[in-house]
Amino acid sequence: MTTEYSGSGDPKRSMELLWGVPDRPRRGPKPKLTVDRIVRAAIGIADAEGLAGLSMRRVADELGVTAMSLYTYVPGKAELVDVMLDTVHARPAEADDGHDGHGGVADGDGDWRGRLERLARESYERYRRHPWLLQVATSVPVLGPNLLAKYDRELSAVDGLGLTEVEMDLLVSLVTDYVHGAVRGAVETAQMQRRTGMSTEQWWQSYEPLLAQVFDPERYPVAARVGAAAGEEYQAPYDPTRSFEFGLQRMLDGIEAFVRNRAGR
Amino acid sequence: MTTEYSGSGDPKRSMELLWGVPDRPRRGPKPKLTVDRIVRAAIGIADAEGLAGLSMRRVADELGVTAMSLYTYVPGKAELVDVMLDTVHARPAEADDGHDGHGGVADGDGDWRGRLERLARESYERYRRHPWLLQVATSVPVLGPNLLAKYDRELSAVDGLGLTEVEMDLLVSLVTDYVHGAVRGAVETAQMQRRTGMSTEQWWQSYEPLLAQVFDPERYPVAARVGAAAGEEYQAPYDPTRSFEFGLQRMLDGIEAFVRNRAGR
DNA sequence: GACTATAGCGTACGCTGTACGGAGTTCAAG
DNA sequence: CTTGAACTCCGTACAGCGTACGCTATAGTC
Known part of the structure; x- marks a missing residue:
């Protein structure tokens, strides 16, 4: 049950994430994750369960870390969604040999x-x-x-x-x-x-008795006609x-x- | 930061809400509110603060009751949103004298x-x-x-x-x-x-230095051309x-x- | 007056994003 | 080799969310 807004994060940090910072600092323990892995896990969850199922804890679980660990890589959920958005707009072509998977x-x-x-x-x-x-x-x-x-x-x-x-x-x-x-x-x-x-048909059939109780064909003449025609036409x-x-x-x-x-x- | 899904509630209860139950029981204390007042308050909040600002507690505050009181009138937030949706699609005409506010x-x-x-x-x-x-x-x-x-x-x-x-x-x-x-x-x-x-111009101007660092005109030739033209054209x-x-x-x-x-x- | 259906609300649970501070790890400098 | 800084990771905590449950007060019916 959640809508996300794009571009709600810090513009500078978002741009760095989107375009990739060239050099990463070398101090400290080696990172277990990458931004890319986080983004891919998040996209997988959103694909399967919708934006409502996407939470920082859920992504972290998927990757075997805690929620707060993600904040080392990503400033917040808003920026994560921004990167997800850009990522799914990549073309398969750019990853491989130049053919674009659309039949040449x-x-x-x-x-x-x-x-x-x-x-x-x-x-x-x-x-x-x-x-x-x-x-x-x-x-x-x-x-x-x-x-x-x-x-x-x-x-x-x-x-x-x-x-x-x-x-x-x-x-x-x-x-x-x-x-x-x-x-x-x-x-x-x-x-x-x-x-x-x-x-779709099953759903309409289950709704029909409810709708019939309140639906007045005289109040919605054209809708009634088209609805009936659609019901016959769309057998498939x-x-x-x-x-x-x-x-x-x-x-x-x-x-x-x-x-x-x-x-x- | 919230998207709502329509039609997630019980269909029967939703239909009753949408079409109005003819008779209300008469026992018990007189209701302080009506579904209509709740819906109007919710629409007002959503208009002013977006869906992200719409919460049951917020609506209740607006009406001087507690969040749980709303559940006497509405099965849940999903159904409330459904009714909000239908309500804003009412035409002004139907409320008053038959003129429709569109210049006759x-x-x-x-x-x-x-x-x-x-x-x-x-x-x-x-x-x-x-x-x-x-x-x-x-x-x-x-x-x-x-x-x-x-x-x-x-x-x-x-x-x-x-x-x-x-x-x-x-x-x-x-x-x-x-x-x-x-x-x-x-x-x-x-x-x-x-x-x-x-x-819009101020926003683009603040973004321009960030974009300039990463934007390669040779990689996006047409976008670069059109972007430049748009920048000149849209003075207003x-x-x-x-x-x-x-x-x-x-x-x-x-x-x-x-x-x-x-x-x- | 007794009974009962209803309105309103206090409390609580599990969920969310994320601020803060601390522990452990790795590299660079002395 | 030691030390200190930088960095990753995480435990805890907080405010806010939707709403389930159960209680109290009210108003109509018998």
Whole structure:
């Protein structure tokens, strides 16, 4: 039951953590841990149990130390979340041989629409893998290396189309904003299943009698009609990815109209 | 520092709370409070201090009772948040004389595009007024009267265009998803100002030396270019509403292409 | 007037993040 | 080789959280 705010820590210390201090002091006993191990353990816990399950004691347990030991490496929980945030935005590509694990498709390949699509899907997948990302309220931008790299990739996708820099930034914001909003539906249904152990249909069926007692079809005519139609249509389990893909195409259509219009001038 | 999940409580009890039980038992001492007063106090606190500042003890203080007294009216904090969620989605219109405070414009007026625009702006404004809405993770849909009414209004805006019910639902999801995503930027900058007491430019200026030490323009070529351009362009304080309006128009353009295409068949 | 359902609250438990101070370990300087 | 400083790790403690439990006072019913 916890939302975390990004960027609540000391900016200087956060930047050192995010970018890695070059030299570590040599005095004293050898550190048992590293910031990286702590961050990975924390991400694992958050992936499995959500942000609510993430506590300093829990992370420490995982690593075989006490909670207070973590404070040697990390100023506090807020900064830890900042680093977690940047870490999950690293691309698998950067760790190995240059292939990017996307079937050999490089960022620059294809037209701008294909590039934006690929980035949107990539982002969507990341949210699905790390649902706690939705709970991290970015009260301040986290300027880590991976997040900056992501921003750069996104801007590159719409570069060279004759747009101004401000327009490029606006388009990128549009895509990332949409993905963030759309992924909520997908994560919501997934979490409902995990939390309640029921499928979407089962859940609706258990709610139906409660809703029927209070729901007045005359007060919500259109909702009643659409709800009924949805109940018949979605015989197969509701697929939130379908909603995401539909909206993505509509949004790209809108962007396409804009780009064509600007190029024509 | 707290995220709340919606729908974590007992469904039956939550529904009773949301829709109001018709008869209250008459035995025992007269209740000092009502659910409504508790919810309003809680909303006030969350508006002013964020979800992090919202605690049962804090709400109780506000109302001159102890924390445990609240549990006579509300099963727990999760259900309280559910009711808060539904409550802020009530329209001012329903409380008074039938005018809706939007300059006499009724929901049905105008074309579908105008209707969707109006609903999107309305939603945007609500998020700005109640930023904690962004922190409430809807792990389960809250089926309160006001949220259902909102859904009905949104569906009505795209009704009668020759779309299937499923398509209508997809379009509505697209708009609400976008608004949710887009409003994050706006709330983010507003909260940064409130939390740090700095304007956006001041904040960036204080961060610049830190960033300059680690930022390699060759590694992030496009981001460097756009960042520089943004720094020059946005002499006036960065206006997130501009980003929202830009994206809204692009999205509506995309929807328009879809609607025209479907109508043509 | 007796009975009983209810409102309100005092206390307590387990959880959270983390401030503080001390113990043990390792390196650099004398 | 000894000493002192720097460093890691941890035990304890505190304030705050949601809320379970049980008691008391109140108000309506019989």
